[in-house]
Amino acid sequence: MDNKLIRRIPNMNTLLDREEFRDLDRERVKRAARAFLDGLRTSVASGETDEVPSANACARGMLSLLEEEDREGMRGVINATGIVLHTNLGRAPLGEELYRAVERIYSGYGTLEYDLESGERGSRCAYVEKLICELSGAEAAMAVNNNAAAVFLTLSELAKGKKVAISRGELVEIGGSFRIPEIMEQSGAELMEIGCTNKTRLGDYAAALDAGAELLLKVHTSNYRIVGFSGSVSAGELAVLARERGVPLVYDMGSCFTVDPELLGISGGGHTARSGIESGADVICFSGDKLTGSAQAGVIAGRREYISRMKKNPLARVVRPDKLTVSALEQTLKLCRYPDTARKCVPVLSMLSLGPGELKRRAGELAGRISAAAPGWTVEICPTADEAGGGSLPGVEFPGWAVAVEPKGMTLSELEEGMRLAPTPIVLRLHESKALISPRTLMPGDGDEITARITELYNGISG
Numbered sequence: 411m412d413n414k415l416i417r418r419i420p421n422m423n424t425l426l427d428r429e430e431f432r433d434l435d436r437e438r439v440k441r442a443a444r445a446f447l448d449g450l451r452t453s454v455a456s457g458e459t460d461e462v463p464s465a466n467a468c469a470r471g472m473l474s475l476l477e478e479e480d481r482e483g484m485r486g487v488i489n490a491t492g493i494v495l496h497t498n499l500g501r502a503p504l505g506e507e508l509y510r511a512v513e514r515i516y517s518g519y520g521t522l523e524y525d526l527e528s529g530e531r532g533s534r535c536a537y538v539e540k541l542i543c544e545l546s547g548a549e550a551a552m553a554v555n556n557n558a559a560a561v562f563l564t565l566s567e568l569a570k571g572k573k574v575a576i577s578r579g580e581l582v583e584i585g586g587s588f589r590i591p592e593i594m595e596q597s598g599a600e601l602m603e604i605g606c607t608n609k610t611r612l613g614d615y616a617a618a619l620d621a622g623a624e625l626l627l628k629v630h631t632s633n634y635r636i637v638g639f640s641g642s643v644s645a646g647e648l649a650v651l652a653r654e655r656g657v658p659l660v661y662d663m664g665s666c667f668t669v670d671p672e673l674l675g676i677s678g679g680g681h682t683a684r685s686g687i688e689s690g691a692d693v694i695c696f697s698g699d700k701l702t703g704s705a706q707a708g709v710i711a712g713r714r715e716y717i718s719r720m721k722k723n724p725l726a727r728v729v730r731p732d733k734l735t736v737s738a739l740e741q742t743l744k745l746c747r748y749p750d751t752a753r754k755c756v757p758v759l760s761m762l763s764l765g766p767g768e769l770k771r772r773a774g775e776l777a778g779r780i781s782a783a784a785p786g787w788t789v790e791i792c793p794t795a796d797e798a799g800g801g802s803l804p805g806v807e808f809p810g811w812a813v814a815v816e817p818k819g820m821t822l823s824e825l826e827e828g829m830r831l832a833p834t835p836i837v838l839r840l841h842e843s844k845a846l847i848s849p850r851t852l853m854p855g856d857g858d859e860i861t862a863r864i865t866e867l868y869n870g871i872s873g
């Protein structure tokens with residue numbers, strides 16, 4: 411060990427007193443200094459370093475540790491994948507309009523349970539419930555934490571200790587940890603599987619009712635499609651049977667629009683909350699952050715008698731949404747009252763309504779900027795099949811366009827990593843030898859950041 415070198419390592423206090431750390435929390439700077447100096451001592455002691463860095467260089471090392479700390483935890487990213495409800499990237503983006511509307515509530519106090527007219531205690535979800543009823547045509551509604559909670563609460567209240575008939579073709583798994591049969595079991599309902607994986611008939615449900623079923627459950631197969639010899643019974647047909655037999659029909663729609671997608675120019679189908687209620691289902695439930703385009707939430711809507719019972723269930727408190735969720739859901743649904751506003755201000759709806767013509771124009775414009783930033787790289791535009799994602803419209807392709815970038819002087823995976831590790835990380839798709847950047851899922855200003863990052867990476871490699 412070289413003691414002379416060790417003695418030349420700057421003293422902690424001289425580092426702490428430097429100008430660049432003056433406005434930072436003293437304890438935080440101390441921690442960075444300690445980590446930096448410990449690392450330095452270890453590498454000097456092991457002989458790995460044979461020169462002690464200057465005080466300036468030590469300060470730079472500390473700054474980079476502090477920046478690393480800033481980057482820990484969840485971060486905002488640019489989604490250039492063209493997958494609108496990207497599960498790993500937080501499903502629905504909420505957009506500027508909503509953010510401006512709730513900023514004050516997020517940063518300060520709000521009327522969560524306060525009635526301004528009377529100055530007395532108010533109801534947390536009254537307004538969001540009113541909006542859900544207005545948009546879906548339901549008699550009553552409630553909001554919970556997510557759709558898994560909505561299904562769980564519904565079955566716990568309406569089917570505990572009872573037999574529930576469900577088609578074998580609808581015993582789905584959504585994501586890693588949500589399986590319909592398991593959630594049913596947890597709720598205390600007794601599962602009665604009927605029909606076959608590919609085909610279930612109305613007669614199968616009637617036979618289940620004969621055998622003691624007290625509730626019919628229909629689940630939208632959100633993330634897969636059976637093609638070929640297959641068939642299921644529509645919610646409308648089930649509702650008729652359920653009414654005849656005096657049992658409730660619960661319809662887990664998974665993902666649905668609260669505005670008619672046709673009015674927004676969104677092709678590819680997809681249910682609306684209104685169609686679920688109009689089918690005659692007694693209770694419907696769906697996610698707030700799939701095609702509804704809002705925050706993570708679960709929506710339950712339907713007959714007043716059932717919703718009132720669920721609200722009184724102690725589990726309702728366990729799964730109740732917080733003020734951030736309630737305010738975000740309220741604002742989204744408020745925007746969804748008017749289709750033109752919805753298309754403009756709810757990002758999920760804007761993104762899905764973009765047609766190939768407009769996307770081609772945007773891709774062309776971005777490609778022009780990228781090729782100016784990286785002369786010599788191959789930058790083209792190509793048609794793509796974008797997706798709604800998030801287990802919402804399986805098998806439906808949204809024709810789009812992307813910028814296809816093939817770098818020179820760095821590998822494709824180096825480019826991908828360089829984009830991913832940008833100050834604002836950029837997530838893109840790789841296809842064959844190209845990196846694809848899809849304008850469909852870019853938010854305002856993202857194109858500038860992408861171009862700036864490509865400029866940095868390009869300059870990094872060309873000197």
Ligand SMILES: *Cc1c(COP(=O)(O)O)cnc(C)c1O
Pocket residue numbers: 556557558559561584588629630631632633662663664665696697698707708801
């Ligand atoms: C997505 C989905 C769920 C779970 O909803 P979360 O909001 O993710 O909890 C339940 N059922 C169906 C049919 C779904 O598509």
